[in-house]
Amino acid sequence: MMRSYLFVPGDRPERFAKALAAGADVVILDLEDAVAASNKAIAREHIAKAVEEGAEVMLRINGHGTPAFADDLALLRRLRVKGVMLPKAESIGPLQELAAVTDAPVLPLIESALGLWRVLDVAGGPGVERLAFGSIDFQVDAGCDGSDAALLHARSQIVLASRVAGLQAPIDGVSVALDDAQVIAAEAAHSRALGFAGKLCIHPRQVPVVNQVFTPSxxxxxxxxxxxxxxxxxxxxxxxxxxxxxxxxxxxxxxxxxxxx
Structure with a gap:
């Protein structure tokens, strides 16, 4: 069961062990939003060291078209990782570039209006295992709020595209609540009711709540x-x-x- 995906900044190696022990089904070492441009090189070194020492993790790389994308591909060429999360997925081209350097499963993040418009094309790209919803970035790009009603269409489209493409059920976006277990549980239950199989997490405290909601009672x-x-x-x-x-x-x-x- 892949219910919880926990993000950890790639430039904070002192947090890696804690994240790996938090009970998340997948730990994502982040090279994108959580890492400043000036720290991306050192983050790659920390990640390479952790993976080479046996850490089983997924990487969120930088988006296609950014200066860091090529350096992230070079890192993936020499590492064996559990999976790759591709942000701002909007077309099949970046997926083809990823497939040329790694055979790790890919989770494209649908987090823009264009990405949602082309979600079925993205879902059919090489190496894609399942989709994930970048709900926070989608709100900014689409100009909507974060209410269930405002995001219902996007979430439903991602679930439907996953099914049509024969993928595993998708992963929903993060909850911004860090300490309110009731809010986290309610959001996770809404995601599960729509057909999502799990949820992205930004703090270890969210993990047990998400795991419980997505585990059959x-x-x-x-x-x-x-x-x-x-x-x-x-x-x-x-x-x-x-x-x-x-x-x-x-x-x-x-x-x-x-x-x-």
């Missing part, structure tokens, strides 16, 4: 077992469970919950 698993057992007893025919009809789509949902567990 005991009640969900008990329901799923009842559905599967009832379907087996009926020989695959439609059957009633807890007063509701169970047919093939419901069975597939139940099987999916059990598979996650």
């Amino acid at each position: 005991a009640e969900e698993l008990a329901w799923a077992r009842r559905v599967v057992e009832a379907s087996e007893r009926s020989g695959g025919a439609a059957v009633s469970v807890d007063g509701a009809m169970v047919d093939l789509p419901v069975l597939i949902k139940a099987q999916g919950l059990l598979a996650l567990a």
Whole structure:
């Protein structure tokens, strides 16, 4: 299960071990927004050292067209990483350049109006494993606020494009709440209800909340077992469970919950 993706600035090596021990499914060492231009070179050195010493991490590189993109590609050419997050993904070209230097899975960040307009093209690019939503940058680019209503269309498009392209379910953007577990849980639950499989995190305290929300609950698993057992007893025919009809789509949902567990 890839539910939580925790960002760590690439120029803060003293935080790497803490992040790796925070329980996140994926730790992302960041070379982009969290690192000042003057620190990007030293960040690459810190990241290379950590990976060469065995750290299993993903990298968020700098965007295509920025001065740092070529240097990030050179770093990827010599490192084995868990994955690559490509910011400001808007076309297939940068994905092709990535595929030429690494076979690591790629997570394009959809965080602009153009990226959303071309999301299906991006989803079909080489090496793409799943999409992620850069909700904060998208708000700025699209000129909308961060309410659920304002971002509903973008989120739904990313979920639909992922499904059409045959990708794993996408990852939703960060929560700006750091200490309010109820807010983080509510945002994560909204993401899960829309079809996202996880959420980006910017602080270790967010990780356990996100993991819990995106893990099937005991009640969900008990329901799923009842559905599967009832379907087996009926020989695959439609059957009633807890007063509701169970047919093939419901069975597939139940099987999916059990598979996650």
